[in-house]
């Protein structure tokens with residue numbers, strides 16, 4: 001499964017946030033047979049559509065899609081020049097498919113800041129600098145080899161050009177991800193650069209920020225085009241201990257309509273380039289995870305490889321059409337249920353029944 005690595009300076013609230021995530025993992029527990037590593041938190045992707053489907057189909061169970069987070073603890077500053085721990089830290093980030101950077105914006109005299117003051121811009125710079133330096137080393141090693149290959153006609157000039165462009169971006173102190181639009185990302189893929197990974201910034205905030213749309217907009221602006229999530233890690237840790245109803249009340253009191261963990265799950269899922277399709281019946285209403293652009297047989301393969309191999313057709317209705325019709329039969333009478341073949345590209349929210357040969 002695709003994972004999001006959680007990184008950040010010491011004392012910004014990573015453990016607090018991660019404990020809330022793993023606590024939710026245990027509560028979600030849709031994985032009786034899966035062994036979950038201690039440094040992995042698997043959280044449900046909130047999806048109100050499933051409640052609606054369960055109502056329509058009288059489903060006994062609801063199974064949402066999930067998002068996996070990995071706690072990448074360890075040193076940050078000096079990692080790019082470090083041996084041992086520093087290398088391990090960077091290697092763990094390399095394995096993740098996206099990075100969630102926790103940034104402290106809460107004020108608390110009792111919590112020491114490693115650099116003596118709360119300064120999100122400087123904190124983000126510290127981490128990005130390490131990632132940028134690591135990528136510059138990767139390119140410094142790769143470019144001379146590639147140059148030889150290009151002159152020996154064993155590699156394409158276009159690849160070398162892409163490497164050199166990326167090097168320029170890094171030398172300017174920018175991440176590859178922030179310049180993804182102007183860089184040839186396909187050519188860079190093989191390098192698995194750290195700064196090419198999509199980033200999410202998780203601002204660990206207090207009421208001063210959570211209550212101010214203006215402050216949030218300022219911080220979001222700083223990290224664009226990356227996504228920003230604002231939460232209070234301590235509050236999130238408390239919320240997971242409460243019943244759903246109590247949690248809702250507590251959020252309301254704080255002027256929020258969704259928990260920070262739910263927000264993080266939604267943003268994370270999108271950042272990974274994933275989407276869901278839905279299945280529904282008396283047994284369960286369920287969201288299945290696929291990549292954007294997957295075809296109907298590929299989507300069927302997520303349920304079972306036999307479904308992909310023996311794929312004949314997919315009976316599909318959009319969630320909105322199904323709800324508007326009120327039932328599957330009514331959707332059929334209204335002509336809203338389509339039969340799609342092997343070439344069909346799945347859309348988020350397709351409600352699907354696969355027809356296949358075994």
Ligand code: GDP
Pocket residue numbers: 008009010011012013014015016017106107108111204205206231232233234235
């Ligand atoms: P880590 O080193 O990044 O893993 O940080 P921790 O999660 O261990 O948090 C460091 C300290 O900050 C702990 O004492 C936490 O209780 C506290 N802390 C974490 N999040 C918040 C927060 O949102 N507000 C306040 N006031 N304190 C927090």
